[in-house]
Amino acid sequence: MKVKDTLQFSIRALSGFGGRTWLMLLAMAIGVGSVVVLTALGDGARRYVINEFAQLGTHLLVVLPGRSETTGGHPPIMGETPRDLTLDDALALRRSPFIKQVAPIIVGSAPVSSRQREREVNILGTTAELYGIRHLEMSQGKFLPPGDPQRGSAVTVLGAKLKSELFGNRRALGRWVRIGERRFRVIGVLTAKGQSLGTDISDLAIIPVATAQSLFNRASLFRILVQARSRESIPRAKQAVLDIIRERHDGEDDITVITQDAVLATFDGIFRALTMAATGIATISLVVAGILIMNVMLVAVSQRTTEIGLLKALGAPQKQILRLFLLESALLSVAGAACGIAIAFAGVWALDRAFPDFPLQIPPWSLGAAVAVALATGLLFGVLPARRAARMDPVQALNSVGG
Amino acid sequence: MIRLRGVERMFQVGSETVHALRAINLQLDAGEYAAIMGPSGSGKSTLLNILGLLDRPDRGTYWLDEVDTTNLSEEQRADLRRHKIGFVFQSFHLVPRLTAAENVELPLVLAGMAPQRRKPRVEQALEHVKLTDRAHHRPDQLSGGQRQRVAIARATIMRPTLLLADEPTGNLDHHSGNDVIETLEALNLEGITLVIVTHDPEISRRARRRLQMVDGTIVDD
Ligand SMILES: Nc1ncnc2c1ncn2[C@@H]1O[C@H](COP(=O)(O)OP(=O)(O)OP(=O)(O)O)[C@@H](O)[C@H]1O
Ligand SMILES: [Mg+2]
Numbered sequence: 001m002k003v004k005d006t007l008q009f010s011i012r013a014l015s016g017f018g019g020r021t022w023l024m025l026l027a028m029a030i031g032v033g034s035v036v037v038l039t040a041l042g043d044g045a046r047r048y049v050i051n052e053f054a055q056l057g058t059h060l061l062v063v064l065p066g067r068s069e070t071t072g073g074h075p076p077i078m079g080e081t082p083r084d085l086t087l088d089d090a091l092a093l094r095r096s097p098f099i100k101q102v103a104p105i106i107v108g109s110a111p112v113s114s115r116q117r118e119r120e121v122n123i124l125g126t127t128a129e130l131y132g133i134r135h136l137e138m139s140q141g142k143f144l145p146p147g148d149p150q151r152g153s154a155v156t157v158l159g160a161k162l163k164s165e166l167f168g169n170r171r172a173l174g175r176w177v178r179i180g181e182r183r184f185r186v187i188g189v190l191t192a193k194g195q196s197l198g199t200d201i202s203d204l205a206i207i208p209v210a211t212a213q214s215l216f217n218r219a220s221l222f223r224i225l226v227q228a229r230s231r232e233s234i235p236r237a238k239q240a241v242l243d244i245i246r247e248r249h250d251g252e253d254d255i256t257v258i259t260q261d262a263v264l265a266t267f268d269g270i271f272r273a274l275t276m277a278a279t280g281i282a283t284i285s286l287v288v289a290g291i292l293i294m295n296v297m298l299v300a301v302s303q304r305t306t307e308i309g310l311l312k313a314l315g316a317p318q319k320q321i322l323r324l325f326l327l328e329s330a331l332l333s334v335a336g337a338a339c340g341i342a343i344a345f346a347g348v349w350a351l352d353r354a355f356p357d358f359p360l361q362i363p364p365w366s367l368g369a370a371v372a373v374a375l376a377t378g379l380l381f382g383v384l385p386a387r388r389a390a391r392m393d394p395v396q397a398l399n400s401v402g403g
Numbered sequence: 404m405i406r407l408r409g410v411e412r413m414f415q416v417g418s419e420t421v422h423a424l425r426a427i428n429l430q431l432d433a434g435e436y437a438a439i440m441g442p443s444g445s446g447k448s449t450l451l452n453i454l455g456l457l458d459r460p461d462r463g464t465y466w467l468d469e470v471d472t473t474n475l476s477e478e479q480r481a482d483l484r485r486h487k488i489g490f491v492f493q494s495f496h497l498v499p500r501l502t503a504a505e506n507v508e509l510p511l512v513l514a515g516m517a518p519q520r521r522k523p524r525v526e527q528a529l530e531h532v533k534l535t536d537r538a539h540h541r542p543d544q545l546s547g548g549q550r551q552r553v554a555i556a557r558a559t560i561m562r563p564t565l566l567l568a569d570e571p572t573g574n575l576d577h578h579s580g581n582d583v584i585e586t587l588e589a590l591n592l593e594g595i596t597l598v599i600v601t602h603d604p605e606i607s608r609r610a611r612r613r614l615q616m617v618d619g620t621i622v623d624d
Contacts, residue, residue, distance in 0.1 A: 005512045016500050310496045313457060314510045315485020315561075317478045394457045398496065 001320060010327045013300070020299065021332070024292040028336020028377075031285035032370045033343035038282045039366035040348050042275025047359050049267050053260060057133045059100075059234055060260035063093075063224040063241055067254050083249050084220030087149060087209060092248060093226060096240035098233040103130035103225040104149070104209050108216040110180040112205055114166040121162055122204040123179060125212020133227045136201070141173045141188030144208055152211030156184040160192035161202040179205060180215055234259055279366075283373060289336060290377035297329050297385035308389050309397030322390040329382025330375055337374035341367060404564065404596060405431040405454065410463035412449050412619075423449040425619040427463070431598070431612075433564065436591045438607035439600045441616030447600045448569055450616070454598060455488050455567045456480045468564075485514060489558030489595075491568035491587070495550045497542040497557075503549075504529060504538040507556045514561065528556040532586055548579025555586055559595070566590060568599045572606065584609070 001009075014021070065085045090104035106125035111118050128146040130136070136143065143157055156177060163172050163186075172186045184207060192202050213219055228237035238257050245255050301308070311321055344362060352360045412424040423446045431437060439447045452458035453465060456472060465472045467483065475483070497506045504525050511521045529535050532552035542550055551571060558566060568587060572580030584599075584606055591597040599606065607613050615623035 001513055001515050002517070005515075005518075009512070012500055306496055307498055310498070311513065312481070313455070313484065313490045313496075314513055314557075315481050315483075315488075316513050317481040319478075320513065395452050398457075398492065 006324065006327060007331075010324060010331055013304075013324075014328055014331060017296065017300065020296050024289065024296045024332065025336045025339060027292045028286070028289040028333055028374060029339035029343055031282070031289045032337045032340025032374050033347060034285055035279055035282040035370045035373070036341060036344035036362055036366050037347045037351075038278040039275055039369075040344070040360055040362045041351075042271060042278050043363045043366075044358055044360045046268065046271030046275065049271060050264060051359070053264050053267065057135055057225070057227065057260070059228040059231055059237075060133065061226040061228060061234065061238055061241060062258045062260070063226060063245070064256045064258070065220070065223075065254070067256060083252065083254050085224060085245075085255065086219060086221065087213070089245055089248055090221060090224045091149065092244050093224065093241055095244065096237065098229055098237040098240050099226055100229045101129040101133050101227040103127055103133050104221045105130070105223050105225060106209055106212040106216065106218070106220075107222040108212065108218075110215065112162065112166065112177055112179050114175065114177045117166050119162065119165055121159075123212060123215070124204055124206045125209040125215070126206060127209055129227075130206070130225065133225050134201075137191040139189050139191045141186070143188055144206065145187075149208070150210055152208040152214065154182060154184045154211065155187045155208065157188040157190060157206040158186055159190050159200075159202040159204045159206075161200070162205060163189045165203075177205075179207065182211075182215060231261070234261055279369075286373055286377050289333070289374075290381035293329050293332055293378055294381040294384060296332065297325065297382055298388070300328070301325065301385045301389045304389075305392065305397045305400040308392050309394050309400070312392070312394035313398065318390040322386045325386035325389045326379060326382050329378045329385070331378075333374045333378025334371065336378075337371045340370065340374070344370075404433040404468050405429065406464075406466040407453075408464050410453065410460040410465060412446075412453065412458070413461050422619050424453070424460070427619075427621060429614075429621065431596060433596055434591070434594050435612060436588070436597045436610050437599070437612040437614060438610035439598065439614045439616060440602070440604070440607050445616040446619040447616055451567050451569050451598065451600055454565070455490055456484050457490075485510070486561060487563050487565055489561070489563040489566045491551070491554050491558050491566065491571045493570040493573040495542070495547075495554045495574075497550055497553060499542055502539050502541055503534060503545065503553045506542070506553055507560055510557060510561045524560060528560045529553075531559075532556045546579065547575045548582050551575060551579070551583045552586055555583070555590075559590060563595070565596045566598070568597070570600055570602065572601065572603060580606075 063085065065083070087104055090102050093099055093102045103126050108123050109120060110123050111120050126144070127149045128144045131143040139160060144155065156179065158166070158172060166172070166177065167175070172189055175186050176183050177186060190201065207215070226237065226241060228234045238259055241257050242253065242255070246253055308321060348360055348362055407427050407429040410424055410427040411422070414421045414423055427450065439450065441447050449458065453460055460473065467487065472480065472483065498509065501509070507528050508521055508525045511524065526535070529538055532555055534549060534552055534556070537545060537549060542553070545553065566587065571583055571587065575583060587597055587599065588609070599610065601607055613623070614621050
């Protein structure tokens, strides 16, 4: 039998099906639709988090004082009193060939004022290298000047929000602001890049690290950001950090190094697993649809018993009858899957409108997978009815009543 | 072309065994026209189903064109049905969703013939049973006699050598029954071997050979 004829025969048989078929199509459509929407949601969540992390910088290592017992991603819980990280520690890291840039960071809080306006904000003491490490962008002026980190000048870079709180629409570049008891010249304003993982980089003032040390009267660093030369050199950069600091701290391992890629990989893994789990649960609905297909096909087989007898009398072998009925269930499930994909696109479109910030997109593989699973379901659950049809006794089939 | 020797067919009904056919010996030559008569339950349909390879004897041997069919596989028997045997049933067995022409075309479609070769053959077959003008009607738009003629066209489109008809006029009035019998006889004149099961003595009188069955045996030939 020609492929086209087989298809035509099955499609015409299907169009004679009743309301049960619509129910089954609906079930399959809901099953496929939910699988696709859930994968889109899971994948969206994954990309959302990955994106947040990526904004922190590339090939990033974070050096924290204190030793963490957990090898994972959390900052250490301070048990013992560790030796402080110093600016010299940070500068010593530049020695390693696997390390591209180092930015020491001191964080404190102080009132910032210009004329009558005053705000209590976070003050970040660092060096020029933070600019490249954290992918910062300037809307006006320049970032902290490169130069000897040990010598601080009285300059500051303002976050976008702080700038507008203090100056409104007026020009801030070149003006003086008071931070704590000292006066700083504004040399730059950051773009309103917004929040990245909790730190609002638009509501702070950045000053040279040495200036921050004297402002807060504190030599110890909050942390050190290290950028490795490349993705491949991250593990060696990490080892270099550990080695150099141990050497400087009299052989004590009293720091924690978090690699951003490790954190990323962890989150990536978690979200992939979540997506898979959600997809798996949604797949159960496909099984329900499969059982409905089986029901529809069993009814069709018993309604068309005499037709099956006739096909056998006309010389159709078992294989051919099996194929005809399998094709019908496959067509049913593919039609259901097509409806389901339409539902999924409509659903994702609606969700996208409702939550525009969330990067929602149907991953192409999920479409293929949904159709494949639907087809497999249709074939799997179509086997029983088709086998029943193929194995019918021709004489009994022809003599059955009600066909 | 047909030779049966010692053919028996039994059915198990509950604890009882029903002997539908007992020790049937029969020989039919190519081109023959035979009518099978007999009371209800005498085994006429069972015999016809065995001749048509729809059923297997429990004992005995059936040669069709010198081929022993009793040891053939299901697939080989289907193949013989497709190419050598045509069936006409009392209740027509047309596929209700297909038009007359499509019903006639069905065996060619199942056999995988190309569409452009099918079309002229279908037209010719419909013309043969004088239904060209009803080609695109569905079975429910046709009379009983017309339906049976569509079924005959379908049974012969593969040009079988053996045509088996089980009470082909059983559901028809006298007039359309006559049309159907004449159509079948015309095919017989063209050389097809024709076997008709009938209750109608008038029909059996027209046959060149009459087989009388009683209780699973052929009592008169
Ligand atoms: N599938 C079956 N199961 C059990 N018994 C059967 C079966 N088929 C036929 N029989 C029995 O075999 C016998 C012969 O049946 P068959 O149908 O051949 O009779 P028939 O001569 O065609 O009768 P009718 O003129 O009523 O069609 C009957 O007694 C019938 O009850
Ligand atoms: Mg009968």
